[in-house]
Amino acid sequence: MPLKSTLAVPITDDPSLPVVTFRFWLISFFFTALGATVQQYYFFRSSSGTYSIFFVNLVSFSLGKAMARTLSERKFTLLGQTFSLNPGPFNIKEHALIGIAVSTGAGSAYAIDILSATDLFLGYRINALGSILLIITTQCCGYGMAGLLRRYLVYPAEMVWWSNLVQVVFYNTMHNTQDFQSIRLIRGWSRMKFFWIVTVTVFLYQFIPQWLAPILVYFDWLCWIRPFDMNFWAFFSSISGGGILSLSFDWTSIGGATMYLPLSAQLCSFAGVIVNYWIILPIMWMNNYMGVKAIGKPLTTKLFYEETGLPFNIKPFLNQDYSVNETLYEQGPPANMAPMYALGFMTSFMGLAACCTHVGFFHGREIWRNWKQAVGSDQEDIHTRMMRVYPEVPQLWYAGFYLVMAVLAAVACEFYVDLRYLLPGKPIANMTFKCYGYMAMSQCNLLLSDLKLGHYMKIPPRSMFVGQIWGTVVGCFFNYLTMILIINSQRDALDGTKPDANGLWTGQRVQTFWGSGLIYGALGPARMFALDGKYWFVYYGFLIGFLGPIVLWALSKKFPQYRWWSKLNVAIFAGGLHNFPNGYAMGILVSLITALVFQWFLFRYHKAWWTRYTFILSAALDAGAAFTGLIIFLFLGGGLSPKLAVNVPSWWGNYYTPEGDNGPYLAVDRCGxxxxxxxSGAEL
Known part of the structure; x- marks a missing residue:
């Protein structure tokens, strides 16, 4: 039997506690808007920070307590309903629903990829109403599925969502005991004092790498030995190459997750990244595999012409409705992928197959046993029994909401996005289909996780329904507004017309999505991945991903004395291999060191210290870095207005010329x- 959630989740409840209060609306709006803005900002940055939910939980706790002390308790009547701005003490259910609302909306919406790609690479900006409809419908399409699956994946006791138990303990520690207030850390500081001191310190420090001295983001010290050697540049530059043994002193390149994610999973991922950037890339480059040197850089998601190395531009081959003119395309040379980009498709196939095989062989029996217990058990979960005091959300609500979103999605596609049909030769249609298909699954998983958290916290189901939709919709609007501000102010850097001299702004993620749209939509997979073509090898990813976990499972049966076989996860390793085209090579070594320090040395030899400090330290570091990035973008970077922009004078920490380039160096890392x-090193 699996460990029961009652060991971490109290089996008590107070149905009288108010949940959807004025404090909930105000605090959740603020943190969702902030998170959606910050995460959308990071989407266009070379280093991707995180918006910590622990930061949200900590600060919203203080804000909620302060509002409970200061707001008027006067009662108001609106539309026949009586309410108060201050219905009593700030309670645990309010707090948890704030966190749930924020988690649903404080991210970067996947539809932003479509809107950004069409704007940057086609010069086609979908209007505001169509954009908002596209974002909201893609973000909400998983609600109907989540509602239908509640009975099987939320209510049974056997369906334990382990990641939620950390938050359950966190909320109960803060609200139900005096431990949170009484625990003292270094120098006798309370947890909140420690949090804010670290946050402010990191906030001030981050101005150095993110604004004053971006060379600290890309500290490619090995490249300095021979900065104008093309091979050195391809191997050691973390902006354009493999970033071998490069360092980064920017916290957003490291991230707080390295401090607490399971070490085995991190090591599998880092192993994949290192193999990809430090081994495969140099081999392909030195052997000029598929003419990679003609492209001019080892890492690019742009398509190109093999003979000349010139970028492929789809625009001359598009009809007025943005479909491909097959006749025109066939008259010229075919478009090609860089080998590392093609390898990215192979490793994604590998990860997909390995995920299924690993789960099936290592955890299949456990999953099947728990599923049978969940579906066939007559014994009702105690939490489900306690939740019966609250009115359930009718299935009709979820079905109706899903139907509304489906209709709005059809309206967006027909009247605003100009999609027509899902066929080869129609890149926008294929990108949108991918977005709707992926988000239906992704959002369903996220919403089910939050529903389970609400189940553990005894939040009324109808309050959960309102809170999840509220957070999602708020996040959509701020995703869109942030995207428009960034594209308007950084268009040249994002579309590659004039790359950012300091290497901090990038359209890499949009370019990756656009490249996939061209391959699967405009040109069609038959052209790119035919068995008699040059990229047929990508299908080996399925075979390797299928067989790899089976081999490890067989070894675990042959040598059961070694218990770490299941931790050698091929799917996670493939995710590391797939780091390009999803990210840059910076911060790998420093992130690995951070993971080893916290998840091996401190966790094993100083576990009391790790337990006491890790999560709050991680939240503070991430929060401080996120605030710095936001301030730089909105004010110093001219996000709100170009008149506010402040450029740092050229010096050794940034080294850019008044013309906006880094001559004689190619980039701010003093390499190339x-x-x-x-x-030297440029010979083919």
Missing amino acids: AANNAWT
Whole structure:
């Protein structure tokens, strides 16, 4: 039998506690808007920070308590309903629903990829109403599925969502005991004092790498030995190459998750990243595999012409409705992928197959046993029994909401996005189909997780329904507004017309999505991945991903004395291999060191310290870095208005010329030759 959730979840409840209060609306709006803005900002940055839910929980706790002390208790009547701005003490259910609402909306909406790609690479900006409809419908399409699956994946006791138990303990520690207030950390500081001191310190420090000295983001020290050698640049530059043994002193390149995610999973991921960037990339480059040197850089998601190395531009081959003119395309040379980009498709196939095989062989019996217990058991979960005091959300609500979203999605696609049909030769249609298909699954999983958290916290189901939709809709609007501000102010850097001299702004993630749209939509997978073509090898990813976990499972049966076989996860390793085209090579070594320090040394030899400090330290570091990025973008970077922009004078920490380039260096990491003035290593 699996460990029961009652060991971490109290089996008590107070149905009289108010949940959807004025404090909930105000605090959840603020943190959802902030999170959606911050995460959308990071989407266009070379280093991707995180918006910590622990930060939200900590600060919203203080704000809620303060509002409970200061707001008027006067009662108001609106539409026949009586309410108060201050219905009593700030309670645990209010707090948990704030966190749930924020978690549903404080991210970067996947539909932003479509809107950004069409704007940057086609010059086609979908209007505000169509954009908002596209974002909201893609973000909400998983609600109907989540509602239908509640009975099987939320209510049974056997369906334990382990990641939620950490938050359950966190909320109960803060609200139901005096431990949270009484625990003292270094120098006798309370947890909140420690949190704010670390946050402010990191906030001030981050101005150095993120604004004053971006060379600290890309500290490619090995590249300095021979900065104008093309091979050195391809191997050691973390902006354009493999970033071998490069360092980064920017916290957003490291991230707080390295401090608490399971070490085995991190090591599998880092192993994949290192194999990808430090081994495969140099081999392909030195052997000029598929003419990679003709492209001019080892890592790119742009398509190109093999003979000339010039970028492929889809625009001349598009009809007025943005479909591909097959006749025109066939008259010229075919578009090609860089080998590392093609490898990305192979490793994604590998990860997909390995995930299924690993779960099936290592955990299949356990999952099947728990599923039978969940569906066939006559014994009702105690939490489900306690939740019967609250009115359930009728299935009709979920079905109706799903139907509304489906209709709005059809309206967006027909009247605003100009999609027509899902066929080869229609890149926008294929990108949108991918977005709706992926988000239906992704959002369903996220919403089910939050429903289970609400189940554990005894939040009324109808309050959960309102809170999840509220957070999602708020996040959509701020995703869109942030995207517009960033594209308007950083268009040249994002579309590659004039790359950012300091290497901090990038359209890499949008370019990756657009590249996939061209391959699967405009040109069609038959052209790119035919068995008689040059990229047929990507299908080996399915075979490797299928067989890899089976081999590890067989070894675990042959040598059961070694219990770490199941921790060698091929799917996670493939995710590391797939780090390109999803990310840059910076911060790998420092992140690995951080993971080893916290998850091996401190966790094993100083576990009391790890337990006491890790989560709050991680939240403070991430929060401080996120605030710095937001301030730089809105004010110093001219996000709100170009008149507010403040450029740091050229000095050794940024080294850019008044013309906006880094000559004689190619980029801020002092690596690579500007104007193609290589001294060695450039021979094909």
